[in-house]
Amino acid sequence: MSTSTSGGLGHGSLTDYQLDRLLGRGKYSQVYLAREKTTGQMVAIKRVEIFDMMDPASRQACVKEVKILQNVEHPNIVKCFRSFLADNELVIVLEWAEAGDLGQLIKARSDAGQVFSTEEVWVQFQQVCNALRHMHERRMMHRDLKPSNIFVTCTGDLKLGDLGLSRYFSSRTLQAQTTVGTPYYMSPEVVRGQPYDFSSDIWSLGCLLYELVALRNPFYKENQSLYVLGKNIQNCQYEPLPDTVPDEVRQLVTNMLQPQPASRPTIGQVAEYVNGYMAQHYPQYAQHAGAAQQPPAAAAAAPIGAGAPPPSAGGSRSGTAGGSGSGSRPGSVAGGPAPMDMGLGVTGFGIQLAGRGVNSQLPR
Secondary structure, eight states: OOHHHHTTOOOOOGGGEEEEEEEEEETTEEEEEEEETTTOOEEEEEEEOHHHHOOHHHHHHHHHHHHHHTTOOOTTBOOEEEEEEETTEEEEEEEOOTTOBHHHHHHHHHHHTOOOOHHHHHHHHHHHHHHHHHHHHTTEEOSOOSGGGEEEOTTSOEEEOOOSBHHHHSOOSHHHHHHTTOGGGOOHHHHTTOOOOHHHHHHHHHHHHHHHHHSSOTTOOTTOOHHHHHHHHHTTOOOOOOTTSOHHHHHHHHHHSOSSGGGSOOHHHHHHHHHHHHHHHOGGGGGGSOOOOOOOOOSSOOOOOTTSOOOOSSOOOSSSOOOOOOSSOTTOOTTSOOOEEOBOOSSOOOOOOTTOOSGGGSOO
16 A cells, blocks of 8 residues: 555454444445454444545545544544555444444334424434534535434444545435435435535435435335436425424425525524423433534524524525525635545445535436
């Protein structure tokens, strides 16, 4: 292996670990449950064949971002313990979440016909919001936010995984995303071929909140063609949540699922509102809120406090979302440091390259 490629990675060997079983497999990767021999700690080991899938420049950029991930610390983010190169593979040692992922939990609830309680929805959503806020405050975009990339511990806490390297690991088209089951969380601008930015993560967060309540993605329909899916996403056409869902939840979903990126709130505004709501209604979960920090600035949004309406950077609508927005995008990097696109596939890969869209892949 070249020094330039391995630069920035730590030293390590797969002989330090006892591989237990295969957890998942991608075209260029495998994920194993393993035990660290000296400590007995159970971890997830991802092995990525980066020399078979990348050019030298992409490999160096990927290695650099893996190193950055090792410095990300948050109670609701999967910890990256170490990374190294072995046998021409990139090896990433990750925190192991014993209870599977949120996608599996949602499916189990759906199969049993048992929805999450309002309290469960708020607790889960708060943890994801605080994790995503931690990333955005450090100029990191997740790029593949979905239930299967949110992991569940034995205590029921959620941990955000798949933190950003997916743009190196996955195909770039909507069709390719369909094969791994992730196109339903694409934002309208990504479907249209526009660059991914922080507000695209907010769209995916809105899809996630909807799914926590309805136990299905807002844009999922049986036997739906790829063309119809793309159009429904671009037009924000989805079945509204029923009136039995609390107004605050329905309004949050509507405000995040706005077709124009500038009309969506920032993650700082969403997290501030959610943490304030939790402090008022579920104070026993205050320990999950974390320290309040200054969120990225949004062009048209006012500060959100406890008891205020759900955050919106523009107008809000009930039912099917629509409308337009103007001004700079929330979370844009003009006048600030360039964002880092973080995205580790813990059990699989599937992310869009910034600036590469899918319009050419959709029938017109």
